[in-house]
Amino acid sequence: MPRRDDPQIGLGKAIRTLRKEGRLSQEALGERAEIHPTWISHIESGRINPTWGNVRRIARGLKVPLPRLAQLAEDYEKDFGS
Numbered sequence: 001m002p003r004r005d006d007p008q009i010g011l012g013k014a015i016r017t018l019r020k021e022g023r024l025s026q027e028a029l030g031e032r033a034e035i036h037p038t039w040i041s042h043i044e045s046g047r048i049n050p051t052w053g054n055v056r057r058i059a060r061g062l063k064v065p066l067p068r069l070a071q072l073a074e075d076y077e078k079d080f081g082s
Contacts, residue, residue, distance in 0.1 A: 007046035010076030011055070014069055016044040018062045033061030 019029050019040075026044070030037035035054055042048040043058075050058065059066040 006049075008049050008073070008077075009046040010079070011050070011069075011073040012044040012046045013076045014072035015040070015058055015062070017072065018064055018069065019044075022062055024062070029058070029061050031061075033057040035061075 015029075019026070024032075026037040026040040029035075030040045033040070033054070034057060035050075039048070039050075039054075040058075043050050043054075055069070056066060059069045062069065
């Protein structure tokens with residue numbers, strides 16, 4: 001995944017929030033989503049932006065509807081003034 005100049009901080013925070021609500025470690029989410037836990041960490045911290053396919057896989061791994069993840073990410077983005 002290439003780095004981007006416009007990190008999706010809200011998306012990372014939304015993933016972290018939902019992961020913790022589900023009492024999942026980054027390792028457990030990575031296993032469910034078939035994404036290396038290091039990538040989960042990088043996404044949550046805003047260091048990298050996931051592809052659309054990986055966002056869908058993460059939502060499935062979190063067992064939440066994609067619109068819920070997207071809405072939470074948008075809400076957090078508003079908090080960051082983006």
